[in-house]
Amino acid sequence: MTTLPDRPNTALLIIDVQNGVVESSHNRDDVIANINTLVDRARSEDVPVVxxxxxxxxxxxxxxxxxYVKELVRSPSEPLVHKLYGDSFEATDLESLLAERSVGRLVVTGAQTDACIRSTLHGAFTRGYDATLVGDAHTTEDxxxxxAPSPEKVIAHTNLYWxxxxxxxxxxxxxxxADVTFTPAESD
Known part of the structure; x- marks a missing residue:
């Protein structure tokens, strides 16, 4: 659906899965494995990975x-956005990278749920993007x-409200x- 004209594509966004961010995060290994699964699928479907x-x-x-954690390997052709704020759009080149790729829909993964994930989801939404959160591919620390609530509750609540x-x-x-699709549904 996106309100961005001529932006039919989807991108996989991987936020802050860095050593110092996820070293003690809830369900770390499973989340990273799920992100790797999505990266492999996105690459095989020629979906931009950012x-x-x-x-x-x-x-x-x-x-x-x-x-970034050693389990996740960025291809040199995949953009890397450096940020200083929670919202991945704020004072970065993310918007221009997505516009170049005609992206109007984001599939969001990474860390931390209660900070950069939430900020980026809301930042994307207010900028006109559709934003899908992958419920088992984001995490936070205790x-x-x-x-704060326990990490399990933070993650569950974020999944519910988003x-x-x-x-x-x-x-x-x-x-x-398992249910991620990179092609928007017909009702979009």
Missing amino acids: WVQHSDEHLPRDSEAWQ LTEYG DFQKAPGRRGGTVST
Whole structure:
């Protein structure tokens, strides 16, 4: 559906699956395996795969913590977006990279659920994109000591509320890795 004209394509977005971000994240290995499954499928279907990498005082650029996990390997032809804020669109070239590829629909994976995933989903949605969250391909760390719910509840709640997101001309949605399609449904 997307409100972006002449943008029929879908892209797989992989957000911040970096050593320092996911080292103690909930269900880390399964989430990374699911992302790898989606990367393989996207590549086999000629769907753009876009990688996002965060840096800040806790993730200094070029540090070991800043590096993507070794289990995920970006092809040199796949764009890498460097960001400083939670929303992957904010002060980055993500929008222009997606426009060049005629992308109006995003399939979103990565970390952390309660920060960069949510920010990017909302950023995409307000910019006119359809944004599908892959419910078993995002994760977060345990922040209960700061008053947050457990990671399982943060993930479950995000999956639930994003499944019902819609606005004029665009929609959200949550699917499992097994149910991801990179071709929009006929009703789109």
